[in-house]
Amino acid sequence: MNSISKEIKHSEMRAHDFADLEYRRKFMKLTDEECASIRLIKDIIDRELPVALEVFYEQIRKTPETSSFFSSEAQIARAKHAQQQHWKNISSANFDQKHAEKVYTIGNVHARIGLEPRWYIGGYAIVMNHLIRSVISTLASKPGLFTKKTAISIEEIGGALASLCSAVMLEMDLTISVYQDEAEKARQKSRDDLIQKEQAFVADSFGIILSEVAERNLSQKMDKELPSAYIPMRDNLNGAIESLRDTLGIVNDTTETIDITAGEINSAAQDLAHRTEQQAVSVEKTASAVEQITATVTSTAARVTEANAFVSNCQNITEQFGVMINRATAAMSEIEKSSEAISKITNVMSNIAIQTNLLALNTGVEAARAGEAGSGFRVLAQEIRDLANRAGNASKEVKELVETSREQVLSGVSIMEEAGHAISTIISSVADIGDHLKAIAEAASEQATALQEVNNAVSSIDQGTRQNAAMVEETSAASSGMAQQARRLKGLLNEFTLS
Structure with a gap:
């Protein structure tokens, strides 16, 4: 601070001191008249x-608490002289700015040396005790003091002493106020200095550990003894460092795990990508095969439908053939009946031929008996006998033919019956084949529909597999990036000293 600034500050302080003095003097009603009475x-x-x-300083010498403020008699003498000059200002009742500055100086000195107000008040009491007694004893020794025959009346003496007390009280008030202000300033400065020293010590103590933390060294902790107010802060800092160290340790372990896991995920993703590609190829082949099978089954279903129609046609033809067999069997049965009738007729004809032959024989016998007259009958009988023989032979041949035909008809009937049974079996088998072919056609149609759905599902799987392959590639890239970030984070964590 330069000299001009100091002078301005002192001027402001002097103006403030005098204004304060005047304000207090007015409050105490220490008027100019009161000052004149002093x-x-x-x-x-x-x-x-x-x-x-002298009485006052003698008391100071006897009192250890006050004698310690003076190192020698010379110092007491200087203090006594200064006190005497100051009291003369009081007795002059000259409470100007210079006096105010003097009072504030005294208060500052008392505060600086630590002279407590009790000793200061006690000193004023000793001095005032002697002065009041001296004033009264001096004026009382004059004749007529209390008979109002002197120059100073009792009222004036009382007013002068009262005003003197007010002036002394004003002095004590100002001095003690200054002392208290300065003492408070000193205490505040002491507190500030203590706090500053304490803060410097704490800052230095905390600064060391914080510097270590700033250098990423978390292995240190604060062990210094600190003021009690800072112990929680120290414990909290140590706890925070320990917590951070533990957390970073966990993060470090987790980072290693993430790195390993990311590598495993990346490896698995690459393996999965390879398998997915193979699966995609397999699914594509499967889709192609299913499509071919679907086409084949569809074609088979169409052919089975055609075969079913053919079998139905065969079934109809076989049923018609069965009807014809039945009709032929019925016709052969009628032929058998006709053969039996013919056989009966041939038997009759054979009997007739035998009878005719016998009749012709009898006629020849009779014609022989008749002689010449019966020669014509003999010829006729011979012709009739020949005719009867031929008829008998023919009847015999017809009978043989009818027997042969009857046997053949019976054999044909048996064969036709067997053929009818076979045709019935064929018709039943063809019907079964038709039913089976219908079932096969329906199953083939259902299989074609199912295969179409399978084909759609396989196509969807193929599309999903391709999407999965793309996602696996993205997963592989993401896991690779995560592993890279984990390694980067581990690199940052390695910069910290944890133990």
């Missing part, structure tokens, strides 16, 4: 001051 006893005060101060 001057009435000025001579007595000035005369008795050396004695009063």
Whole structure:
């Protein structure tokens, strides 16, 4: 601070001191009249001051708490002289700015040396005790003091002493106020210095550990003894460092796990990608095969439908053939009946031929008996006998033919019956084949529909597999990036010293 600034500051302080003095003097009603009354006893005060101060300093010498403020008699003498000059200002009732500055100086000195107000008040009491007694005893020794025949009345003496007390009280008030202000400033400065030292110590103590933390060294902890107010802060800092160390340790372990896991995921993703590609190829082949099977089954279903129609046609033809067999069997049965009738007729014809032959024989016998007359009958009988023989032979041949035909008809009937049974079996088998072919056609149609759905599902699987392959590639890239970030994070964590 330069000299001009100091002078301005001192001027402001002097103005403030005098204004404060005037304000307090007015409050105490220490008017100019009161000050004038003090001057009435000025001579007595000035005369008795050396004695009063000697009594005061003698008491100081006897009191250990006060004697310690003085290192020698010379120092006491200087203090006594200064006190005497100051008291003369009081006895003059000259409470100007210079006096105010003096009072504030005294208060500052008392505060600086640590002279407590009790000793200061006690000193004023000793001095005032002697001065009041001296004033009263001096004025009381004059004749007629209490008979109002002197120059100073009792009222004036009382007013002068009261004003002197007010002036002394003003002095004590100002001095003690300054002392208290300065003491408070000193205490505040002491507190500030203590706090500053404490903060410097704490800052230095915390600074060391914080510097270590700033250097990423978390293995240190604060062990210094600190003021009690900072112990929770120290414990919290140690706890925070320990917590951070533990957390970073966990993060480090987790990072290693993430790195390993990411590598495994990447490896698995690459393997899965390879398998997915193979699966995609397999699914594509499967889709192609299913499509071919679907086409084959569809074609088979169409052919089975055609075969079913053919079998139905065969079934109809076989049923018609069965009807024809039945009709042929019925016709052969009628032929058999006709053969039996013919056989009966041939038997009759054979009997007739035998009878005719017998009749012709009898006719020949009779014609022989008749002789010449019966020759014509003999010829006729011979012809009839020949005719009968031929008829008998023919009847015999017809009978044989009918027997042969009958046997053949019976054999044909048996064969036709067997053929009818076979045709019935064929018809039943063809019907079964038709039913089976219908079932096969329906199953083939259902299989074709199912295969179409399978084909659609395989196509969807193929599309999903391709999407999965793309996602696996993305997963592989993401896991690779995650592993890279984990390694980067581990690199950052390695910069910290954890133990």
